[in-house]
Amino acid sequence: MMERGLMNRMEKQNLGARNFLYPMPTTLVGANVKGKPNYLTIAFCGVVQAIPPMIAVTLGKMHYTNEGIKENRCFSVNIPSRHMVEVTDYCGIVSGKKADKSQIFETFYGTLENAPMIMECPVNLECKLVDTLDFGGTNEVFIGEVVESYAEECYLCNGVPDIEKIEPIVFSMYDNNYWGIGSHLGKAWSVGKNFSGNGDAVKKYE
Ligand SMILES: Cc1cc2nc3c(=O)[nH]c(=O)nc-3n(C[C@H](O)[C@H](O)[C@H](O)COP(=O)(O)O)c2cc1C
Incomplete structure (x- = not known):
């Protein structure tokens, strides 16, 4: 059989029913709890609809x-930069039940007035709670409509946030590690036009 990959392929191993999703984002979710901002770190975060x-x-x-999310029916999603990795990890270790996390960041508010956002984070999404899903497990899923987004000029390129300027923190879950972003590989909805379909599915990019 023709070798199509970059390295000699071994047989695929079964790794079990686990969430091996790579990469994952590292975000700080904010809500006012008992009248004070509280922030926790989450990696389980994703776009639902455009x-x-x-x-x-x-x-x-x-x-x-x-x-706080349930009480105020709003929350924020804040994207920390790599320069915030320690404080981001802290918010993922320490619960607001045990320690007051309201003074860790400079908090600002937007149009909803009750979704605390982190000034130090390059990008902030202000969300109105539209639904809560419970699949009977350990988690609950809050679906938010993004009513406004915020970033300083220094993080923008052509009016939208620039990933190289943001320097977000990438997370790998099962080995518990934080990473920076890698190099640029190509333009989306563009490089695919070069694909021949003739066994070149895997190419080596520097
Ligand atoms: C890297 C990292 C990712 C995390 N991702 C999640 C997550 O996706 N969902 C979640 O509920 N907790 C997640 N946690 C754990 C919470 O952030 C942590 O339990 C936090 O202290 C809860 O804060 P709170 O009780 O003040 O809300 C994560 C923690 C870390 C360090």
Whole structure:
């Protein structure tokens, strides 16, 4: 059989029913709990819909932040930069039930007035809670409509956030590691036009 990969392929191993999704984002979700901002770190976060823009954040049911999301029916998703890796990890270790996390960041508010956002984070998404999903497991999924987004000029390129300027933190779950972003590989909806379909599915990019 023709060798189509870059390295000699071994047989695929079964790794079990686990969420091996690579990469994962590292975000800080904010909500006011008992009148004070609280932030927790989450990697279970993803886009649900483009128009109107909706995002899902999946939180363990026991977390402190959940109370605030339910009470105020709004929350924020903040994208920390690599320069915030320590404080981001701290927010993922320490619960608002045990420690006051309201003073860690400079908080600002937007149009919803009750979704605390982190000034130090390059990008902020202000979300109105539109639905809560419970699949009977350990987590609950909050679906938010993004009503506004925020970034300083220094993080933009042609009016949209630039991933190289943001320097987001990438997360790998089962080995518990944080990473920076890698190099640019090509333009989306463009490089695919070069694909011949003749056994060149895997190419080596520097
Ligand atoms: C890298 C990292 C990723 C995490 N991802 C999630 C997540 O996706 N969902 C979740 O519920 N908790 C996640 N956690 C755990 C919470 O952030 C943590 O339990 C936090 O202390 C809860 O804060 P709170 O009780 O103040 O809401 C993560 C923690 C770390 C360090």
